[in-house]
C-alpha cells in the first residue's frame with residue numbers, strides 16, 4: 001500500500017539526523033503538533049490536516065490523502081540571522097527530490113513555492129520559536145503528490161497530473177528528508193543553488209504588502225534570501241516575511 005509508514009521511514013532514515021518520526025492519521029496542523037514539546041530533529045507527517053496553515057494567514061487545504069503534509073523541528077547552532085535560510089534550503093531539497101523521483105522540471109517562485117508548468121506544487125511555512133533560550137525553526141511542507149486543491153486563488157498542480165510514474169511514498173519522503181539534511185548541513189551554499197532554481201528573477205512582478213502593491217522588476221536574490229527588485233532606477237531589498245509576490249502576467 002502506498003501510504004506513509006513509521007516503521008518503513010525509520011528503517012530508510014536510520015543513520016540520518018532525523019529521529020522521532022511520527023505519522024499521524026489526522027491532526028490540525030503538523031506545525032502546531034510539532035511545536036508542543038518535540039525534540040530537535042523530530043519529524044511529523046499527517047495523512048490529513050484539518051486546520052492546515054499557509055503563509056500570510058492563508059489556509060492550506062489538506063484533505064487529500066496521499067499528499068505530503070509534514071513538519072520538521074530544527075534547533076540550529078548557526079547564528080539566528082541565518083534562520084530564514086532554512087526555508088530556502090528546504091525549497092532546494094524539495095525541487096531536487098521531485099526532479100530525481102519523478103523527472104519533473106521544477107522551479108522555485110520566491111520565496112519558497114515549488115512550481116511546475118507555472119503552477120504551485122508545494123508550499124513551505126517556516127515558523128521560529130524559542131525554547132530554553134534557544135532558537136528553533138519549524139519547517140512545514142505541503143506537497144501535492146496525488147491531488148491539487150481546487151478553487152484556490154493560486155493555480156495549483158500535483159505530481160500525479162504531471163507524471164504517471166509509480167512511486168513509493170516512503171522512499172520519496174525519506175529521500176526528501178535526506179536532501180533537507182544535506183542542505184541544512186551546507187546552509188552556506190544554499191542561496192547559490194537556490195538562485196539556479198528561482199523563476200522570479202528577471203520578471204516583472206507585483207510586490208504585495210499589507211498596505212500597498214508595487215510593480216517592480218526582480219533582479220536577484222541576496223545572500224540572506226531577500227528579493228532584490230529594481231524600482232524607479234533604484235534597487236530595493238524585500239524580505240519574505242513581509243510581502244507576497246505575483247508575476248504581472250500570472251502567478252509566477
Ligand code: BTN
Nearest residue numbers: 029052053054055123124140142
Ligand atoms: C504556503 O505556501 O502558503 C505554505 C504552505 C505550507 C503547508 C504545510 S502542510 C504541513 C505544514 N502544516 C501546516 O499547517 N502548514 C504546513
